[in-house]
Amino acid sequence: MDVIVSVLGSATIVEPDGRIDNAGSGILGQRLADVAAGGPQLLVVDLRRVDYITSAGFRVLLLAAKDASARNFKLALCSLNGELRHLFQIAGFLGLFQVYASREESVAAIG
Amino acid sequence: MKKPADIIHGVDDAPPIAIGILNALQHVAIMAVYLIFPVIVCRAANASPATTGAVVSLAMLVMGVATLLQVARTRWLGSGYLCPAVFSATYIDAAIAAVHLGGLPLVFGMTTFAGLAESALSGILHRLRPYFPAEVAGLVVMLVGISNAGVGVSDIMAQLHRSGDGRVVLTIAMASLASMVALNVWTRGLARMLCALIGIAVGYALAAWFGLFHGADFGTGHWFAWIELPTLSYLSWSFNLALALPFLVSAMAAALKAMAVLSMCQKINDDEWIRPDMPNLQRGVAADGIGTLIAGLLGTFGVNSSSTCVGLSAASGVTSRYIAYAIAGIFIVTAFIPGIATVLAAMPRPVIAAALIFTSCFLLINGMQTVTSRMLDSRKTFVVGLTIVGGLAVQAFPNLGIGTPAAMRPILSSSLVFGTLLAFMLNLVFRLGIRQKVTLVCQASDGPRLGSDDFLELNGAKWGARRDVIHRAQFALHQAIDVIIHDFGITTPVRIEASFDEFNLDLAIAYDGELLELPEQRPSDEEIRDSLEGVHRLAGYMLRRNADRARSEHAGGKSILKFHFNH
Numbered sequence: 001m002d003v004i005v006s007v008l009g010s011a012t013i014v015e016p017d018g019r020i021d022n023a024g025s026g027i028l029g030q031r032l033a034d035v036a037a038g039g040p041q042l043l044v045v046d047l048r049r050v051d052y053i054t055s056a057g058f059r060v061l062l063l064a065a066k067d068a069s070a071r072n073f074k075l076a077l078c079s080l081n082g083e084l085r086h087l088f089q090i091a092g093f094l095g096l097f098q099v100y101a102s103r104e105e106s107v108a109a110i111g
Numbered sequence: 112m113k114k115p116a117d118i119i120h121g122v123d124d125a126p127p128i129a130i131g132i133l134n135a136l137q138h139v140a141i142m143a144v145y146l147i148f149p150v151i152v153c154r155a156a157n158a159s160p161a162t163t164g165a166v167v168s169l170a171m172l173v174m175g176v177a178t179l180l181q182v183a184r185t186r187w188l189g190s191g192y193l194c195p196a197v198f199s200a201t202y203i204d205a206a207i208a209a210v211h212l213g214g215l216p217l218v219f220g221m222t223t224f225a226g227l228a229e230s231a232l233s234g235i236l237h238r239l240r241p242y243f244p245a246e247v248a249g250l251v252v253m254l255v256g257i258s259n260a261g262v263g264v265s266d267i268m269a270q271l272h273r274s275g276d277g278r279v280v281l282t283i284a285m286a287s288l289a290s291m292v293a294l295n296v297w298t299r300g301l302a303r304m305l306c307a308l309i310g311i312a313v314g315y316a317l318a319a320w321f322g323l324f325h326g327a328d329f330g331t332g333h334w335f336a337w338i339e340l341p342t343l344s345y346l347s348w349s350f351n352l353a354l355a356l357p358f359l360v361s362a363m364a365a366a367l368k369a370m371a372v373l374s375m376c377q378k379i380n381d382d383e384w385i386r387p388d389m390p391n392l393q394r395g396v397a398a399d400g401i402g403t404l405i406a407g408l409l410g411t412f413g414v415n416s417s418s419t420c421v422g423l424s425a426a427s428g429v430t431s432r433y434i435a436y437a438i439a440g441i442f443i444v445t446a447f448i449p450g451i452a453t454v455l456a457a458m459p460r461p462v463i464a465a466a467l468i469f470t471s472c473f474l475l476i477n478g479m480q481t482v483t484s485r486m487l488d489s490r491k492t493f494v495v496g497l498t499i500v501g502g503l504a505v506q507a508f509p510n511l512g513i514g515t516p517a518a519m520r521p522i523l524s525s526s527l528v529f530g531t532l533l534a535f536m537l538n539l540v541f542r543l544g545i546r547q548k549v550t551l552v553c554q555a556s557d558g559p560r561l562g563s564d565d566f567l568e569l570n571g572a573k574w575g576a577r578r579d580v581i582h583r584a585q586f587a588l589h590q591a592i593d594v595i596i597h598d599f600g601i602t603t604p605v606r607i608e609a610s611f612d613e614f615n616l617d618l619a620i621a622y623d624g625e626l627l628e629l630p631e632q633r634p635s636d637e638e639i640r641d642s643l644e645g646v647h648r649l650a651g652y653m654l655r656r657n658a659d660r661a662r663s664e665h666a667g668g669k670s671i672l673k674f675h676f677n678h
Contacts, residue, residue, distance in 0.1 A: 054653075055650035
């Protein structure tokens with residue numbers, strides 16, 4: 001799985017591409033930790049190119065949320081497609097994160 | 112049943128009177144467009160203006176009665192939904208064939224037969240589903256669109272050849288069609304909802320401007336009466352076995368369309384809708400069939416549930432049953448006002464052609480969307496492709512039936528009948544060789560991907576399964592394999608078995624190793640974040656919620672995960 005990191009305004013965008021399963025979550029987790037260590041103001045995980053996410057992937061997002069709380073930056077998710085939203089719903093994760101339609105909307109709302 | 116947030120007045124709500132009447136009038140305005148179909152059939156039969164007016168009056172009565180039948184909630188009849196009945200393009204080809212063979216009495220007799228057939232079909236609908244999968248049902252709707260457009264274009268061409276000034280005919284048809292399209296694309300609200308009616312009004316105005324109307328078009332005397340019982344003197348019925356198959360195919364097409372439209376009604380009225388309620392659909396299709404039966408007995412033409420009206424109710428947020436009562440009341444009253452029927456009966460032919468072409472666009476797209484809602488493999492590509500080619504061939508070469516046995520001619524003269532039969536037969540033939548149960552044995556050393564990625568994709572396409580169900584099954588496979596291989600560290604082969612029929616998709620994963628539990632309670636965020644066991648329990652929890660039924664068990668020395676998905 002590839003992870004692209006970019007900047008939009010005051011936000012650092014982390015965009016995984018592919019499946020966030022056991023193998024992919026290791027790569028994503030490492031990139032999120034690296035970005036968090038840099039002290040961002042806002043970290044947005046853009047999920048538009050994610051096929052699906054397993055329990056291992058959800059754990060990585062929870063770890064990122066814990067990091068955000070400890071290091072005092074904001075964390076948001078964006079671009080959940082229909083099937084991904086279904087997975088978030090059945091995992092009980094929809095209410096845990098701030099979710100926006102796009103990265104631009106996330107930055108406008110929080111950044 | 113849970114009322115969705117975007118529905119303001121639901122099925123059982125009684126809206127304020129003003130809102131109810133306005134909504135009913137909107138539906139009536141849309142439904143009135145479909146009165147062109149009885150007019151088309153009467154024109155093909157060279158019926159007098161008086162007879163055409165009488166047919167149109169009774170047609171309004173039929174639409175009112177059929178709408179009431181559909182909203183009923185009896186044990187055997189009616190879905191209980193606001194799902195108005197309109198005259199159906201599905202019957203055009205068969206009706207025109209009947210007109211040429213035996214005039215209006217044959218149309219009425221065969222329509223009565225079709226109504227009986229559709230009512231009988233409603234009882235066995237669930238058994239027919241494997242033989243009429245979604246791609247075939249979608250093809251049927253597309254063929255209705257193709258045949259409608261064909262009738263419209265042929266009529267314009269015929270008028271161009273006969274008319275002294277083809278430019279007038281084309282101008283009226285194009286202006287009427289352009290008005291409908293422009294209003295539909297570039298306007299909102301009432302103008303958009305009434306685009307077809309406004310386009311028809313534009314056509315009438317232009318026809319009057321160009322002097323296409325004559326006094327004889329409006330009959331004599333009686334249209335000035337305010338209230339009058341429609342004349343029944345033209346009524347008689349006949350039957351011809353040669354047309355049984357075309358009308359039976361049309362009844363089947365109408366039943367399939369009614370099922371699709373009523374499923375839409377169920378979905379827009381229930382936020383928790385997952386799949387169609389079959390007993391409700393059967394009662395709805397039975398009501399649809401009885402509506403056509405009554406139409407035939409009262410000397411009109413086949414009716415069908417209107418997807419346009421259901422779409423309107425979803426767009427307006429008003430799906431109350433009380434609207435159906437108001438619609439029925441309006442049509443039953445206007446059936447006794449001859450002036451309205453007379454004006455509709457005098458509809459200029461270029462305007463009729465424009466309306467046919469306009470409505471066929473929506474049928475074509477609706478059908479295409481249904482066809483592509485399922486996964487398509489090479490078998491289904493040929494079912495779809497060859498059916499479309501066959502339907503277009505019949506449309507392009509109307510003399511295909513010449514020289515063939517008499518029994519074949521009604522089939523070869525209708526793109527709908529020929530195409531539907533072709534799709535049905537091709538679907539049967541191509542089912543040969545499709546295994547409904549497939550197995551994949553994966554080596555753990557291949558890693559989590561295992562080749563299972565394509566397994567469900569390829570087989571789903573062969574089965575013609577719904578994409579959303581296949582995607583849920585793919586997630587189940589990936590999530591389970593992810594834990595089994597990566598976390599449980601198994602090294603022996605994993606056996607994956609999938610079986611499918613039109614109603615069920617079942618998946619079983621068997622392996623040597625620790626059994627993955629499928630808990631009913633979600634682990635806490637802390638458990639998920641801080642322990643591998645929490646991650647496994649989340650995986651099991653998601654697997655259970657993703658499937659319609661799930662269980663994990665030990666059997667024959669193996670750990671087995673079983674998932675069932677309703678299709």
